[in-house]
Structure formats: structure tokens, C-alpha cells
Amino acid sequence: MNASIQFNNVSLSYGEIADEVEVLKSISFAIDSSEVVSIVGPSGSGKTSIIMLASGLENATKGSIKVNGEEIVGLKEKELSEVRRKNIGIVFQSFYLIPNLTAVENVLLSLEANQQYGLEKDAEELLGEFGLSHRMHHLPSELSGGEQQRVAIARALINKPKIILADEPTGNLDSVNSESMIDLLFEYTKKSYTSLVMVTHDNSIAKRCDRIIEIRDGHIV
Amino acid sequence: MVILFDFQQFKLINKYALRDFSRSYKKLWVVISTLFVSLLLLSLTFSIKEALNSEIENNSKELLGGDIQVDSDIDPLPNQVIEQFNELGMVSSTIEFATMLSKEGESPVFTELRAVDNKYPLYGEVETTPQDASEKIFSNNQKPNVLINESIQKLLNVSEGDDIVIMGQKFEVAGLVASVPDLAESAVFGEFAIISMDSYEKFGLSSGGSFLDHKYRIKFNTLNEIKEQEDIINSIIAYDDRIKTRLPGQSGQSLSRVIDNFSNFLNLVSVSAMVIAGIGISNTLLSFINQSNTSIAVKKSIGFPSSFIQTMYFYEIMLILILTSVIAYLIGVFSPLLANEFLPESLGINLQPSFSALGYLNIFFIGLLVVLIFSIPSLYSISEIKAASLFRNTFNPVSLNFSFKNILLLTILVLVLTIYFVSQTNQKLYTVFYFVSFFGTMLIFYGVSRLLIALIKRIYKFSNNSYRIAYRNIVAKKSLAPIMTISLGIGLTLLLTLSFVANNLKKEISDSIPSLAPDLFFVSIDRDIKGDLESYIKEVDPNAEIEFSPMASASFISLNGTPIEEVVSQNNRSAWVVRGDRRISWSEKPKLDNPIVEGKWWEPGIEDELFISMDSRAAYDLGMKINDKIILNILGRDVTGTITNFREVDYRDISINFAIIINKAFANKLPYEYVGTLKSGLPSSEILAMVVDKFPNVSAIKIDRILKQVSEVLNKVFIAVTAISLIVIVVGLIVIVSAVLVQTTFRRYNNLIYKILGVDFPTILKAMTMEFAVIYGTLIFFALSVATVSSYLVVENALQLTWFFDFGLALWILVSTAAVSFILILLANRSIFSPKVYPLIRNE
Incomplete structure (x- = not known):
């Protein structure tokens, strides 16, 4: 199998030399295509940093990161944006929908960033599949937390990305909504052979994944 | 920024910008309103100036009265x-x-x-x-x-x-x-x-x-071959150098010059207002970006590069610029119709609206430069927003981006703006001086605000709660101090300077000149009646002070062999001395109130040589030196004379003064008449009536009447000038109010915390008053200092009058501006006085 994401001796530090904090310490791992992986560990262990590095939203201090075979360490902002557009969908804990865009407009944003125009029907269909056909033209402030997260997942999936990075996607949801959200993500990734990398504190969710990567003090345990 | 080669991408930017604008326009009201006010002023100035010049050009034959x-x-x-x-x-x-x-x-x-x-x-x-x-x-x-x-x-x-x-x-x-x-x-x-x-x-x-x-x-x-016919006329009159011709194009020149000077002043005021508006644009845009930081970060996380988001916001600003400039231009185009209502009927001027694409582009280009200068540091701050913050849920507000590249770009744009303005005016030096002073004053006020914050930080130990809150507000990252000091400081300095200059000039005309000036100025007194007139006046009022001076006409032909037209340009301040016929006088001795500043007075009794004494200021302007040779045409005869001295001539008291005085022994051969002045204890109207009754051919000007007329005209001009300069303050106030509104969320939150901690409303109000008093107090100190120095320089050097400081006027301007500003700030802040605790508890 080809690796969707490959970390080789990747380190991440913050701050100046005197008070430098090393968040990730020379970690290496690979995630295969259509593999579902959860990243677990205590707070501050570096879980989210892995997602940030894999999405190109943070620069590694050392090491090599490959996304679908393409080295992303050292790329410029514009090139990283392109890598994200073509390969990655991100789901955040706090949903982060754009407040002055409706549900369907938020989903369309991903397509338009990828220069795919006139695909409103696709966005509406996907939202329909997620049970939001009656909420498509509502603003985020008019949606419940669960609905907002479903829109956020639809925004991440509409582009048919090869990799989905999810940072505690159920962190702001109750147990019923959490369950249905995870079902939605798992079902979709299996169906479309997409890799899913998910940071979670929830052991039951982690256990449902193909593999668990545990992080502690910046190391893979 | 993204180069818009990709039409699909352009469509996307257009779609996003329009959607964002239609849903967020309330947040951009300050950009819209300040840009509109300053563009409108610029547009009105351009349109009315164009209409006036076009009216003069179209009616040049009427204005001249012939071909x-x-x-x-x-x-x-x-x-x-x-x-x-x-x-x-x-x-x-x-x-x-x-x-x-x-x-x-x-x-x-x-x-x-x-x-x-x-x-x-x-x-x-x-x-x-x-x-x-x-x-x-x-x-x-x-x-x-x-x-x-x-x-x-x-x-x-x-x-x-x-x-x-x-x-x-x-x-x-x-x-x-x-x-x-x-x-x-x-x-x-x-x-x-x-x-x-x-x-x-x-x-x-x-x-x-x-x-x-x-x-x-x-x-x-x-009307064919006009040029040939003009040449024939010139050849007919070639026998006498004193006979001059004028063509239709020259008929409105002096009027055009007045219009150009006034419109140049208006343009400078407009651009000042626009620069202040630019500060508002910069501040609003930065706040807008900070308020939209999550949306920007989300867009980045999806894969939009910073350049796309910058272009989108820039496009939005461009839409506002196009919209406001088109409306401002259209109002400007039709403004001549309104201006007709205010022009004196006796001028016979009927201004017509005229549309020109070039006229619009002119206004748009100036607006574009100002928008670029002030939006670039804000827009480039977008690159500092990190999408990674979405994972941490922490957002630090971004600040203006002054990278080396941006500073270089801004310097070039400021230079382009200055050069563009300078190229459009005849008064290039004054315009450059104004721009340098303006941007210099802006820097001073920015420095003042930083100095104030630094000073207050050093004396931070306050025992009173109001003082502590005021202190925290002033030194806070989002302090009002810099924006209020610059926005209001510039407008206040301009208003104070203009008012001081106007007041000095008015005082000179209403107080100083009347106390020195004669009551009557006799024009063209035949030498046969001069003795009788003098005796008669002495009979009527034995204490009257009478002064007569002989006078003849002469015209300048050349200076050191070069025709005078080639030596002196039209714009020369003293061109009037050598233009056309000039009245000259003569004297054996120098006048006491005309001290010689260079050279020597001539020896008496030399009849066959012409010696010339020149007004020193005119001589300096015209580039004359002692011993220069001048050819004067006196009564049709060209006579070569030598400049022997320069006198300091003070025309202010309206006594008899001449720019050119020649030696009496030479002038004895000339036919002449007299001009004279009279200062009497009797009412000027009474003595004038008696003189005219007795000597019907005598003409005399009542000085108080002339002063009154000048005073009335000046008053109107000053009211207009002050009212126009007030626009800069109005724009400054809009900018301040917008800055206050931008801070409302932050202040409401702070006040809510204070409220929970038990701080009452009077303490918060007192703190706000203290904060305003400290910032305003600092800015008026510097505004007053800059205005005092600049008005002193104008009054003493340009107008050559004695400068005085009017404390009452300064106090009136400062207190009324303070009152208006404070009331507006309170109104803008009204929502923060009674913050609701519920939203905080619910973390809303």
C-alpha cells in the first residue's frame, strides 16, 4: 500500500533557544491510504501538533513529511495551500463555520477554493445525505451544535480529499451527536477509500479505528 | 496580491467580495462615509473650477469686449x-x-x-x-x-x-x-x-x-485669418511701445489665477481630509480583519492563500471607492448649477455642468492613491493570521504590517500623490511645502501619542479607581490615543492656523491700518489747483495733515538690456511693478519712512542723468542689483537710468508710497500732477463733500470705505475658508467615533468585569472623562504650538504684518471642539455604560 502521510524523524519546537519547548521529538510513522487512525494521548502531548504539521498549517523544525508522496517541509505558503486543496479535508473541534455564510455556502467554499464552480447541486446533495436538506440556507447561528459539525464535515468531504484530518471532532458534542458524527465519518471514509486521522480523547471512538497512535511527551509510545 | 489573470478566480473574488460587502457593510460605514466626504469636496472643487474656467474660456471675447x-x-x-x-x-x-x-x-x-x-x-x-x-x-x-x-x-x-x-x-x-x-x-x-x-x-x-x-x-x-489681422493691428501701433494689445485668451487671466489659487487651497484641504479618512480606513480595515480572523483562518485552512483573501478585501475596498467616487463625481458635476445661485449677478456668469471621463479619473486616481497608502499595511496583516490557531482556539489580534517592502511601497505612493498634486498647480513650492508640513505634522502627532503613553506608563501608581481605569485605557494595545491625536490633531492644527492668520489680517485691517492711514486719498490733482486745494483744506481744518507728492507715468522697457517681459515671469510676486504703466515720483531727499537698506541716495542737482531708487522687496523679487541699468519709457521717450539704492517701503498704512522714485533734478523737466493724503479731525464724509463741491474735478478715495469693503470681502473669504477647513475636523471626528465603536466590544467586556467587581457608573464615566482630558490636553498643547509657529511664520514673513496671539479665539476653538468631540465619544460609547452581565456568564 502507498502511504498517504509519512512522518520521518519529525520534530517541532516553539520559542527561542533559551526557553525552547520541544513539542514533538523526532517521530516517524506512516498512514496508508484508506486507513483510519486515531491519535491519542494526554493533553499537551503533541496530538494536535501532528495534525497541524500534516495539514501544512505548521512548519516542522526538523525531519520530513510527505503527503501523498509529496514532500511538504520547506514549501511556501501558496504551495502548501495547493497541497491542502488537493489532498486534505480538516474537521475542527469548534466547527469553525464562517458566520455570514449559509450552510451550503460554507460547503461550497471548499469546492471554490479548488476552482470547481457551479457545483451547488453536489453540495446540496451531500448536505441532504447528512440530513440537513431543511437547513441548507440557514446561517451557522441558526443551527444546533450537531448540525454545525455536520456542515463542517460536509465542507471537509465535498472535495473528495484523500486524507481527512479531524481534531477532536466530537469534543463539543453530546454523546448522541458524537456517535452519529463518527458513524458519518467512518461510513464516508470507508466508502471513498479515504484516510482518516483523528485526534481524540474518547477511547471508544479510538478503538473503532484501524490503528491507534499514542503520543506521550512528544514521542510515539 | 493575486494577479487577476484567471477569469474564474476573478469571478470568485467578485462573488465573495459582493457577498461579504452586502452582509458586512454596516461594519464598513466609516470607510464609506469618510471616503465619500473627502471625495465629494475634491469633486466639488474640480467641477466648479472647471466650470468657471470653461465659462471664462467660452466667453473670452465677451470678457475682453472684442476680438x-x-x-x-x-x-x-x-x-x-x-x-x-x-x-x-x-x-x-x-x-x-x-x-x-x-x-x-x-x-x-x-x-x-x-x-x-x-x-x-x-x-x-x-x-x-x-x-x-x-x-x-x-x-x-x-x-x-x-x-x-x-x-x-x-x-x-x-x-x-x-x-x-x-x-x-x-x-x-x-x-x-x-x-x-x-x-x-x-x-x-x-x-x-x-x-x-x-x-x-x-x-x-x-x-x-x-x-x-x-x-x-x-x-x-x-473671423478667418485672425492671426494675420492681429499682426496688422500690431504693425499699425508699432510706432509707440506704450500701446499694448490684449487678446481674448488673456481677458480672464487674473480671474483664472484667483480661481486657480483658491481651488488649489481647496484641493489641499480635500487631500488633507482624505488622508485623515485614510487613517479611518486603515483602522476600520484592521478591526474588520481582526473581527474576521476566524473566517480568514478557516479560508486558509481550506486552501485559500493569503494573497487571495487580501485581494478579496482589496476588491471590496475598490468597490467602495468606485461607488463613492462615482456618486461624489456626479454630485460634483451638477454642483455648478447650485453655485450659480451664490455667484453675484453682476459677474454675469452662468456655470454649466460638464462631464468628462478624465475629470472622474482624476478624482478616482487621487482616491486610489490614498486608499492604497492606508489599506496596504492593514491588508498585509492578513498574512499574519495563522490557520493553526483554529486548533488552539486562540487568536492574537494582528497589527499593521510595516515590512521594509511595505514602507518602500508606501514611500513611493506618498511621493506619487505629492508629485501628482504638485504637477496640477502653478504654486508648486507652496504645495510641496504644504505636503511636507502635513506629513511632518502627522508624524509629530503620532510621536506625541507614543510619548504620552510612555510618560503615563512611568507614572502608573494611582490610588483612585477612575484614574486606574483611565490609565489602563490609555496604555492598552487598542488605545484611542494615537488615532485621536492624529485625526483630531491635524484638523485642529489646520483650523487654528487658518483662524490665527485670518484674525491677524482682520485686526490689521480693522485696527492697525485705520489708526495709521489717512482719511482721504486724493487721486490725480492738477498741479494748477494743488496750492488752492491745500489752502482750502487748511481753512476748513487748520489742524489737518496734508501730504502731496508729484507723480508721472512711466513704463519698464528693459533691465540691463534684456526686455522686461523676458526677465520677469507672470507668477513673480512683484510683476505688478514692471507690468504696464507705473506711477513714479521724485524727491531730493529720502523719505523718513522709506529707509535705505542698500546703496546710496543720489547727489542733488544732476539734471542729465536718471537715478532710480527701488522698493527693496520688489527689487529682490525681480532680481535687480545696485548699478543695474533700467530703461524707462517716460512720456514716449526711452530713458536709461541707474539703480542707486533700495528702500524699505511699507505700504500697509496706505500713505503715499512709490515702488520707483527718481532724482528730482531730472524729473523737473517732466509734466506731472499730484497725489495726496489728508488726515483730519473732521468727519471724512463732511470734508470730502466740501472739497468736491469747491473743486469738482478733484477725486478722492475715502479710506474707511475701502477698508470696510476689503474687510467685508475678507470676512466672507475667511468664513468660507474656515468652514471648508472644518471638513477636516468633521472627517477626523468620524474617524474617532469609528475607532470608539470598534473598541465598544472590548470596552463593554472590560466594563462588565468592572461592574461585576463593584465599580459603579460614575467611576467609569469619570475614568472616560479623565482619559479624554489627558489625550485632548496633550493634543491641544501640540496643535496650539504648531498652529502658533506656522501662523507666526505666515503673518510675519508672507504677509509681513506684526503677529499677535488671540487667546480668546484659541480658547473658543479648543473648547468648542472638545465639547463636540466628547459628546460624540460619549454617544458612541453609550452602549458600554450599562453592560448586561448575562452574556458574560453564558460566555456569549
Whole structure:
């Protein structure tokens, strides 16, 4: 199998030399295509940093990161944006929908960033599949937390990305909504052979994944 | 930023920008309103200036009164010359001179009298009330008729059919003259009358002396080959250097110059307002970006590069610029119609709206430069927003991006703006000086705000809660201090400077000059009656102070062998000294109030050499040096003279002063007349009435009347100038209010915490008052200092008057501006006085 994401001796530090904090310490791992992986560990262990590095939203201090075979360490902002557009969908804990865009407009944003125009029907269909056909033209402030997260997942999936990075996607949801959200993500990734990398504190969710990567003090345990 | 080659991407930017604008326009109101106000002022200035210049250009023949004008000054042209003119076209001759118009029981009025023939005017019409009044002056009545303007009607209290006396001859008032096509300044601002040439000759009114002005206008038979016909005219009059011609293009030059100067001032005020608006744009845009930081981060996380988001916001600003500039331009285009309502009817000007794409682009380009200068540091801050913050849920506000690249870009843009303005004006040096002063003052005020924050940080130990809150607000990252100091500081400095200069000038005219100036100024006194006049005045008032000076006419021909036109440019401040006929005087000894500043006075008794004493300021402006050779044409003869000294001449007291004085021994050979001044204990109207009654041919100007007229005109100009400069303050206040509104969320949150901690409303209000007082107090100290220094420099150096400081005026301006600003700030802040605790508890 080809690796969707490959970390080789990747380190991440913050701050100046005197008070430098090393968040990730020379970690290496690979995630295969259509593999579902959860990243677990205590707070501050570096879980989210892995997602940030894999999405190109943070620069590694050392090491090599490959996304679908393409080295992303050292790329410029514009090139990283392109890598994200073509390969990655991100789901955040706090949903982060754009407040002055409706549900369907938020989903369309991903397509338009990828220069795919006139695909409103696709966005509406996907939202329909997620049970939001009656909420498509509502603003985020008019949606419940669960609905907002479903829109956020639809925004991440509409582009048919090869990799989905999810940072505690159920962190702001109750147990019923959490369950249905995870079902939605798992079902979709299996169906479309997409890799899913998910940071979670929830052991039951982690256990449902193909593999668990545990992080502690910046190391893979 | 993204180069918009990709049409699909352009469509996307357009779609996002329009959607964002339609849903967030309330947040952008300050950008829209300040940009609109400053663009409107600029547009009004350009449109009215263009309309005025186009009116002058279109009516140049009417303004001149013919296709060409020949001016022979004191002497009429010989008949054979006029006959040659007649072969080319219709000729109309006029004579203009100053004389007294009087009526029994009223003080005589010094008037510009124009004697015209029945062909006048060759172009346009004389507008009168009643309509046929102008025909009456040519009728062969026993009693001649005169047309007077409204000012004379009021001063002499006469109406149609009444009698008035001109040089001892009774004239019947035929009607009122509202306007003449060949615009006479007296018709607009002073006293002006018209009689027929026949009356002038029949009643022997030709005693205007050296102030007579003969003019001949010609309307060519054919309008082909105008240039050739002009050349023929020039060859006909080539026998005498003193005879000058004027063409239609030159007819409105002085008026155009006045319009250019005033519009240049307005343009500078507009650009000042626009720069202040730019500060608001920068601040609003930055706040807008900070408020949208999550959306921007989300877009980045999805894969939009910073350049795309920057372009989108820039596009939004461009839409606002296009929208506001189009509306401002359209209002500007139609503004001449409104301006017509305010122009004096006697000017006979009817402004027309005119649309030009170039005119719009001019305004758009200036707006674009200002928008670019102030939006670049804000837009580039977008690159500092990290999408990674979405994982941490922490957002630090971004600040203006002043990278080396941006500073370089901004410097280039500021230079382009300055050069663009400078290239459009004749007063390049003043414009450059204004821009340098303006941006210098901006930097001073920015430094002042930083100094204030640094100083307050050093004295942070306050025991009082209000002081502590005020202190925290001033030193906070989102402090009002920098934006308030710059926005209000600039406007206040401009207003204070203009008001100080205006007040100094008004005081000079209303107090200083009247105390020094004579009561009457006699013009053109025949030397045969000078003795009798002097005796008569002494008889009437033995204590009267009378001064007479001999006077003759001369014109400049050359300086050190170079024709004077080539030496002195039109824009030279002292060009008036060498332009046309100039009155000169002579003296054996230097006048006490004209001290010699360079060179020596001449030896008495040298008859065959011409020595010249020049006004030092004029000599400096005209580049003259001691021992330079000047050729003067005196009574048709070119005479070479030597400059022997420069005098310091103070024209302020309106006593008799001459720019050029020659040696008496040489001048003894010349025919001459006198000018004189009179200062008397008797009322000037009374003594003038007695003198004119006794000596009908004597003309005298009442100085208090002239000062009153000048004062009235200046008052109107100053009110207009001050009102216009107030726009800068208004824009500054909008910017401050917007800055306050931007801070509202932050302050409401703070006040909520204070409220929970038990701080009451009066303490918060007191803190806010303290904060305002400290910032305003600091800014007025510097605004007052800059205004005092700049007004001193203008008054003492440019106007050459004695500067004084008017404490009352300064206090009035500062207190009223403070009151308006504080009330607006309170109104903008009203929502933070009683914050609701519930949203905080619910973390909303």
C-alpha cells in the first residue's frame, strides 16, 4: 500500500533557544491510504501538533513529511495551500463555520477554493445525505451544535480529499451527536477509500479505528 | 496580491467580495462615509473650477469686449490709426477713469466711470434696470444720462430720474447697471458708472489726468485669418511701445489665477481630509480583519492563500471607492448649477455642468492613491493570521504590517500623490511645502501619542479607581490615543492656523491700518489747483495733515538690456511693478519712512542723468542689483537710468508710497500732477463733500470705505475658508467615533468585569472623562504650538504684518471642539455604560 502521510524523524519546537519547548521529538510513522487512525494521548502531548504539521498549517523544525508522496517541509505558503486543496479535508473541534455564510455556502467554499464552480447541486446533495436538506440556507447561528459539525464535515468531504484530518471532532458534542458524527465519518471514509486521522480523547471512538497512535511527551509510545 | 489573470478566480473574488460587502457593510460605514466626504469636496472643487474656467474660456471675447483690445492709456489714438482699425472691423472706443459722483446732502462717492460709444459692447450685452436704460445715455437730451451700479444707488440714496453731479455737471440717473460683459471689478465689488462718449466730450470731463485709460476694441469683419489681422493691428501701433494689445485668451487671466489659487487651497484641504479618512480606513480595515480572523483562518485552512483573501478585501475596498467616487463625481458635476445661485449677478456668469471621463479619473486616481497608502499595511496583516490557531482556539489580534517592502511601497505612493498634486498647480513650492508640513505634522502627532503613553506608563501608581481605569485605557494595545491625536490633531492644527492668520489680517485691517492711514486719498490733482486745494483744506481744518507728492507715468522697457517681459515671469510676486504703466515720483531727499537698506541716495542737482531708487522687496523679487541699468519709457521717450539704492517701503498704512522714485533734478523737466493724503479731525464724509463741491474735478478715495469693503470681502473669504477647513475636523471626528465603536466590544467586556467587581457608573464615566482630558490636553498643547509657529511664520514673513496671539479665539476653538468631540465619544460609547452581565456568564 502507498502511504498517504509519512512522518520521518519529525520534530517541532516553539520559542527561542533559551526557553525552547520541544513539542514533538523526532517521530516517524506512516498512514496508508484508506486507513483510519486515531491519535491519542494526554493533553499537551503533541496530538494536535501532528495534525497541524500534516495539514501544512505548521512548519516542522526538523525531519520530513510527505503527503501523498509529496514532500511538504520547506514549501511556501501558496504551495502548501495547493497541497491542502488537493489532498486534505480538516474537521475542527469548534466547527469553525464562517458566520455570514449559509450552510451550503460554507460547503461550497471548499469546492471554490479548488476552482470547481457551479457545483451547488453536489453540495446540496451531500448536505441532504447528512440530513440537513431543511437547513441548507440557514446561517451557522441558526443551527444546533450537531448540525454545525455536520456542515463542517460536509465542507471537509465535498472535495473528495484523500486524507481527512479531524481534531477532536466530537469534543463539543453530546454523546448522541458524537456517535452519529463518527458513524458519518467512518461510513464516508470507508466508502471513498479515504484516510482518516483523528485526534481524540474518547477511547471508544479510538478503538473503532484501524490503528491507534499514542503520543506521550512528544514521542510515539 | 493575486494577479487577476484567471477569469474564474476573478469571478470568485467578485462573488465573495459582493457577498461579504452586502452582509458586512454596516461594519464598513466609516470607510464609506469618510471616503465619500473627502471625495465629494475634491469633486466639488474640480467641477466648479472647471466650470468657471470653461465659462471664462467660452466667453473670452465677451470678457475682453472684442476680438482684440488696444490700450493706449492716457493718450487717445490718432484718428488715422482708428481709421485703419475701421478697415479691419467695427471699432468701439471707451475711456475709463476714476472720479467723484455726488448728490446734495450725501457724501461724494469715488467711482470708476466708463465713457462708451454707441457701438459698445461689441460682444454680449449691458444688463440694466429698466431694460432700455442703456439706450437713454445716447439720447440727445439737454441733461445727460448716467447708468450707475447698485452700490452707488445705495451710497448716494438715488433712484431712476434723480440728479447726480459728475465733475460739476448734472447727470440724470437713467437706471441701474447690473452687469457688463467685459467684466469690471468695480462693477462687482465697488462703484461703477457708465456715460456716453458724447457726454464725456461735450461736458469736458477729460480731467482724469494720468489715470485716464483709453481702450479700443475691434470686432473683425471676417473671423478667418485672425492671426494675420492681429499682426496688422500690431504693425499699425508699432510706432509707440506704450500701446499694448490684449487678446481674448488673456481677458480672464487674473480671474483664472484667483480661481486657480483658491481651488488649489481647496484641493489641499480635500487631500488633507482624505488622508485623515485614510487613517479611518486603515483602522476600520484592521478591526474588520481582526473581527474576521476566524473566517480568514478557516479560508486558509481550506486552501485559500493569503494573497487571495487580501485581494478579496482589496476588491471590496475598490468597490467602495468606485461607488463613492462615482456618486461624489456626479454630485460634483451638477454642483455648478447650485453655485450659480451664490455667484453675484453682476459677474454675469452662468456655470454649466460638464462631464468628462478624465475629470472622474482624476478624482478616482487621487482616491486610489490614498486608499492604497492606508489599506496596504492593514491588508498585509492578513498574512499574519495563522490557520493553526483554529486548533488552539486562540487568536492574537494582528497589527499593521510595516515590512521594509511595505514602507518602500508606501514611500513611493506618498511621493506619487505629492508629485501628482504638485504637477496640477502653478504654486508648486507652496504645495510641496504644504505636503511636507502635513506629513511632518502627522508624524509629530503620532510621536506625541507614543510619548504620552510612555510618560503615563512611568507614572502608573494611582490610588483612585477612575484614574486606574483611565490609565489602563490609555496604555492598552487598542488605545484611542494615537488615532485621536492624529485625526483630531491635524484638523485642529489646520483650523487654528487658518483662524490665527485670518484674525491677524482682520485686526490689521480693522485696527492697525485705520489708526495709521489717512482719511482721504486724493487721486490725480492738477498741479494748477494743488496750492488752492491745500489752502482750502487748511481753512476748513487748520489742524489737518496734508501730504502731496508729484507723480508721472512711466513704463519698464528693459533691465540691463534684456526686455522686461523676458526677465520677469507672470507668477513673480512683484510683476505688478514692471507690468504696464507705473506711477513714479521724485524727491531730493529720502523719505523718513522709506529707509535705505542698500546703496546710496543720489547727489542733488544732476539734471542729465536718471537715478532710480527701488522698493527693496520688489527689487529682490525681480532680481535687480545696485548699478543695474533700467530703461524707462517716460512720456514716449526711452530713458536709461541707474539703480542707486533700495528702500524699505511699507505700504500697509496706505500713505503715499512709490515702488520707483527718481532724482528730482531730472524729473523737473517732466509734466506731472499730484497725489495726496489728508488726515483730519473732521468727519471724512463732511470734508470730502466740501472739497468736491469747491473743486469738482478733484477725486478722492475715502479710506474707511475701502477698508470696510476689503474687510467685508475678507470676512466672507475667511468664513468660507474656515468652514471648508472644518471638513477636516468633521472627517477626523468620524474617524474617532469609528475607532470608539470598534473598541465598544472590548470596552463593554472590560466594563462588565468592572461592574461585576463593584465599580459603579460614575467611576467609569469619570475614568472616560479623565482619559479624554489627558489625550485632548496633550493634543491641544501640540496643535496650539504648531498652529502658533506656522501662523507666526505666515503673518510675519508672507504677509509681513506684526503677529499677535488671540487667546480668546484659541480658547473658543479648543473648547468648542472638545465639547463636540466628547459628546460624540460619549454617544458612541453609550452602549458600554450599562453592560448586561448575562452574556458574560453564558460566555456569549
